[in-house]
Amino acid sequence: MTYQGLIHRYGQYLDLPAHTKPISLLEGNTPLIPMPRLSRELGCELFIKFEGLNPTGSFKDRGMTAAISEAVGRGAKTVICASTGNTAASAAAYAARAGLRSIVLIPEGKVAVGKLAGAIAYGAEVIQIQGSFDDALSLVVEITQKTPIALVNSINPFRIEGQKTAAFEICDDLGSAPDWLCLPVGNAGNITSYWAGFKQYQKGLPQILGVQAAGAAPLVLGHPVEKPETVATAIRIGRPARGEQALEAAQESNGRIIAVTDEQILSTQRVLASEGVWVEPASAAGLSGLLAESAVGKFEVKGRRIVVVCTGHGMKDPSIITESFQSPKVIPADYAALIEVIET
């Protein structure tokens, strides 16, 4: 039978209510891409779980298929979320698929163009908040307590259920859990989901390296960050909704949560692209953390099997690339000019 999406494939492992009515865009089933060059350089076996290949270009689709399926099943007509961008695009797409109205709140001017475009294209009502993601999330929580509008942020437990499937897929592909799992941490729903997924699936447990951006690293600093700043907009979060669970996952797994600078994130984005995997800046954080730790001898990579989660596609945030490079050369449409340009 052809692939029918995550609820069909892994529903038996997901704690979803009986009223759940599956709404799917055939999310999940993303590739675990071997990285031979990086593996050789580091002396380990490195794979990228490329979540940018989900239907709306990020891992958010895993949780959204579950959250929207549950909301539809209980008769919700409107869904709402706060978003740094990818949740908005995903909520909008799944709501469209289900015939629901979707409203998304984003921090003004801080959402990458590819994500905003997605949310609009799928028909969401997009509202910019003069504040941060954290302010937007507070408003969403309040409105869903006072009205029948359904909340689809990752404080919705069904989002976490759906996102566990990535851990299941990794175990199914490798035959067991890897030694290490490295991933970016923003609102901390994903790290929470992976840890829950690995524990439940019983194919072994990885150590977890969670990576925040230095300008938005509440879990490393040990306190909320009032004005988070980073080029990695998807993890520009100062008050993670699931911060405690993230710390628990790091601790229980004998791993840790660290921070990397924007420069490290952007240089790792180029490293990944140089091996054929273009990801958005936040998605480079996991590998960035691994490289930084191993460079200072804090991470024994030798002989280990390591999975790095790349959470979203590079096409989500193209301006990061186009702004930092000169625009391509322009030449006359003739052969002599072409040869001249190539050979000099």
Ligand SMILES: *Cc1c(COP(=O)(O)O)cnc(C)c1O
């Ligand atoms: C949402 C998101 C993250 C952060 O995930 P959390 O569950 O909020 O920790 C990281 N990268 C991308 C591309 C995202 O969309």
